[in-house]
Amino acid sequence: MGQLDRKDITVKKTLKLMGTRFEITVVAPNEEIGYLDIDEAVSEIERIEKMISSWDEASETSRINKNAGVQPVKVSPELYGLIERSIKISEITDGAFDISYASMDKIWRFDGTMDSIPSETEIKNSIAKIGYQKIILDPSQQTVFLKERGMRISFGAIGKGYAADRAKELLSSKGVKGGIINASGDLTTWGTKVTGEKWLVGIANPLSKEKVFSWLPIVESSVATSGNYEKFIMFKGIKYSHIIDPRTGYPTTGINSVSIFAKQAELCDALATAVFIMGKDSGIHLINQIDGVEAVVVDSDNKIHKSSGIIFDTNP
Numbered sequence: 001m002g003q004l005d006r007k008d009i010t011v012k013k014t015l016k017l018m019g020t021r022f023e024i025t026v027v028a029p030n031e032e033i034g035y036l037d038i039d040e041a042v043s044e045i046e047r048i049e050k051m052i053s054s055w056d057e058a059s060e061t062s063r064i065n066k067n068a069g070v071q072p073v074k075v076s077p078e079l080y081g082l083i084e085r086s087i088k089i090s091e092i093t094d095g096a097f098d099i100s101y102a103s104m105d106k107i108w109r110f111d112g113t114m115d116s117i118p119s120e121t122e123i124k125n126s127i128a129k130i131g132y133q134k135i136i137l138d139p140s141q142q143t144v145f146l147k148e149r150g151m152r153i154s155f156g157a158i159g160k161g162y163a164a165d166r167a168k169e170l171l172s173s174k175g176v177k178g179g180i181i182n183a184s185g186d187l188t189t190w191g192t193k194v195t196g197e198k199w200l201v202g203i204a205n206p207l208s209k210e211k212v213f214s215w216l217p218i219v220e221s222s223v224a225t226s227g228n229y230e231k232f233i234m235f236k237g238i239k240y241s242h243i244i245d246p247r248t249g250y251p252t253t254g255i256n257s258v259s260i261f262a263k264q265a266e267l268c269d270a271l272a273t274a275v276f277i278m279g280k281d282s283g284i285h286l287i288n289q290i291d292g293v294e295a296v297v298v299d300s301d302n303k304i305h306k307s308s309g310i311i312f313d314t315n316p
Contacts, residue, residue: 008177008194013038017045018053018160020184026171027178027194037176041167048163051079052155054102061153065102069149072138080142083135086158086270090132093274093286094247100146101246102154103129108251110231110242117235123249130246161224161269164188168265181265186272188222188265201261216261216310224268226276227257239300245277252277254300261310262293271295280305 011034012025024041028034053059064073075083086099105126107118118126134147146153155162160183167181168188178191180199189199201216201223216223231242233251240251258275260268271293275283280297287295287307297305 009034010194011035011038015042017042018049018163018183020160022184023180023182024167025180025182026176027191028176037171037174037179040174041171041181044167044170045163048159048166051076052082052159052162054152054154061155064144064146065152068146068151072136072141072143072145074141074143077142080137080144082155082158082162083144083153084137085266086155087132087135087137089158089267089270089274092290093271093278095132096245096247096277097157097270097274098130098132098246099153099155099158100130100132100135100151101244102152102156103127103150104244104246104249107249108233108240108242108244110233112233114233127246127249157273158266158270160184160186161188161222161265161267164222164265183265186222186224186265186269190220221261221263222265222268223259223261224265224272225257225259226272241276243273243276252279254279256298256300256302258283258298259296260287260293261295267293 008027008029009031010025011028011031012023013035014021014023022045024038026034026037028037050056050059052061054061054065056062060075060079064075067073083099089097107122107126108114129148129151134151135153136145136147164181164183164186165188168190171179172190178193180187180189187201192198226243233240238253240253243252244250245252255276258272260272260275262268271287275287275295275297278286280299284295284297284305284307287293294309295307296310299305
């Protein structure tokens with residue numbers, strides 16, 4: 001990496017996009033150029049949101065959902081590719097990650113109003129329409145068909161990562177020397193800081209969001225964290241996370257947070273959810289088999305487990 005021009009500065013902006021907090025940081029020759037770069041990144045993220053939002057009636061995703069059980073829908077190559085990659089992740093995670101989870105009937109509430117666990121029948125019915133195997137792709141026609149009426153897809157567990165990757169690619173291609181796209185903890189970096197040092201990524205302590213228990217220097221890399229800090233319920237001394245296993249309909253237990261490190265934020269985003277659902281042993285076993293992907297898992301006793309390639313820096 002060539003030494004950065006000492007006159008470069010860091011420009012940062014925080015804003016709400018895709019229903020979440022995005023923080024965009026760029027290394028730029030001056031403030032004006034920095035803000036122009038950030039505006040371009042924002043336009044790119046908004047463009048992706050228009051494509052993948054299941055709330056936007058006009059989006060391609062909404063068209064797919066409206067035609068569930070009716071007919072295949074022709075989509076852009078970009079959305080087709082995202083759905084294709086999503087299905088591949090479902091395959092390697094045995095369905096722990098599944099974009100058709102949006103078909104789930106919401107029977108669990110994490111707002112303090114639940115006083116009993118739903119019945120087995122209710123739980124079974126709630127996931128009846130889920131199943132990535134029922135998403136039918138036709139490569140020659142570039143169409144997507146959801147087999148059953150009432151099926152829905154949503155990119156809640158991969159969309160922010162995908163948008164962060166695309167914004168990074170755009171800025172990188174325009175010659176922006178370095179930066180960070182941080183979508184509420186799904187984060188991707190490129191280049192280096194103004195000083196030439198690596199960007200540092202902290203893994204939050206699950207007991208206190210303000211405290212960081214580990215810093216990892218990352219170059220051209222991404223990280224995503226799934227945690228149950230904010231949303232969970234307690235029943236008979238067991239903590240149930242708001243992350244629900246799309247295969248069983250039950251909330252996950254046993255894990256406080258999962259951080260995944262890889263080149264692409266999209267993969268980190270999806271695998272963080274999958275490992276959370278799979279549990280620490282199966283999850284870490286899976287990650288150890290994927291090249292260029294690492295994981296740090298904090299269990300419900302706040303013990304740290306990690307994949308084979310993670311080495312903690314113990315120096316203060």
